[in-house]
Amino acid sequence: MIRLAESYYLNQDVVGLARDMLGKVLVTHIGGIVAAGLIAETEAYAGINDRASHAFGERRTNRNEVMYHRGGKSYVYLCYGIHHLFNIVTHDEGIPHAILIRSIIPIEGIEAQLRRRSQTIWKPSVTQGPGKVSQAMGITVKENGVSLLGNRIWVEDRGVDIPKEIVNISPRIGIDYAGEDASLPYRFYITYEGLKNHHLIF
DNA sequence: CGTACGATCTGCT
DNA sequence: GCAGATCGTACGA
Numbered sequence: 283m284i285r286l287a288e289s290y291y292l293n294q295d296v297v298g299l300a301r302d303m304l305g306k307v308l309v310t311h312i313g314g315i316v317a318a319g320l321i322a323e324t325e326a327y328a329g330i331n332d333r334a335s336h337a338f339g340e341r342r343t344n345r346n347e348v349m350y351h352r353g354g355k356s357y358v359y360l361c362y363g364i365h366h367l368f369n370i371v372t373h374d375e376g377i378p379h380a381i382l383i384r385s386i387i388p389i390e391g392i393e394a395q396l397r398r399r400s401q402t403i404w405k406p407s408v409t410q411g412p413g414k415v416s417q418a419m420g421i422t423v424k425e426n427g428v429s430l431l432g433n434r435i436w437v438e439d440r441g442v443d444i445p446k447e448i449v450n451i452s453p454r455i456g457i458d459y460a461g462e463d464a465s466l467p468y469r470f471y472i473t474y475e476g477l478k479n480h481h482l483i484f
Numbered sequence: 485c486g487t488a489c490g491a492t493c494t495g496c497t
Numbered sequence: 498g499c500a501g502a503t504c505g506t507a508c509g510a
Contacts, residue, residue: 325491334491345506363504365492382491413492423505456491 283307286437291353291372291430296379299372300326301470303437305444305482308386310435312420315394319386319409319419320442320483323471325454327369327380334460337378348427349378356435358416358426365413366422370430370437384455385410387474387483388418395419406474448476 286306293299301324309318327335336346336359348357349371357369357380373379386409388395395418401408409418416422421435430436452469454460477483 327491336491341507343507359491360505362490362492362502363506364502367491369491380491384491411492454491459490 284439286430286439288352288354288431291370292374293353294373294377294379296328296372296381297326297468300324300381300468301449303370303381303383304449304470304472305442307389307438307440307442308383308415308419308435309390309438310419310421311433312425312435315391315420317391317395317419318389318438319395319415320389320477321383321385321437322387322473322477323383323385323410323469325382325384325470326468327382328468329373329377329379332460332466333463334454334457334466335378335380337380342378346378349380350376351427353379354430356421356425356428356430358421358423360423361413366416367412368416368419368421368425382412383415384412384469385471386415386418387477442482444472444482445480448472448480 303321306321330340337349352375353372355371357371361367369380369382399418428434450471451467453465454469
């Protein structure tokens with residue numbers, strides 16, 4: 283188990299990084315509970331020229347301030363008044379890149395994740411969707427700005443290699459307002475079935 | 485200060 | 498498949 287170092291998050295290619303994060307393991311230690319999940323879906327948000335990004339046109343507010351910080355921090359914000367969406371800030375200071383984590387497959391603390399989701403048995407839909415990921419992992423806006431080099435939220439490389447054959451690419455979800463940028467292929471995902479077929483999980 | 489809307493989820497059909 | 502929930506945030510007056 284190897285925790286991703288700061289240098290990983292300073293990569294300037296946020297789209298390539300979003301692809302690379304598939305198969306990495308998101309871990310939280312929140313409320314005295316350790317939970318972990320395999321990252322199965324991501325979206326890249328590429329700075330001030332990306333109409334879908336909160337930082338489009340150099341927009342910089344209290345909400346998205348952390349996007350402008352050095353890579354390796356969390357960016358958590360509230361969507362539709364109820365959903366806490368968890369992003370990973372990348373690139374060096376001043377360039378607001380971020381990766382939205384949209385889906386995980388629980389690995390550790392599954393009981394706690396199910397409890398937080400008010401479910402009794404896991405199926406993909408239980409932790410599929412960015413709001414559900416945060417809820418299962420115990421992440422809220424209180425975790426906004428947390429360093430991924432600390433002991434509250436971090437990402438590990440546990441050696442799971444995701445072959446390109448099972449990686450799906452599509453436009454991002456729910457950003458119809460973004461004009462021509464709405465069709466950019468910045469969403470990456472793998473399915474539970476795809477992982478099973480390649481014997482990457484049980 | 486008022487208004488519009490959103491990187492979504494759930495439940496019901 | 499679809500409507501409704503629900504409220505913080507952004508932005509213009």
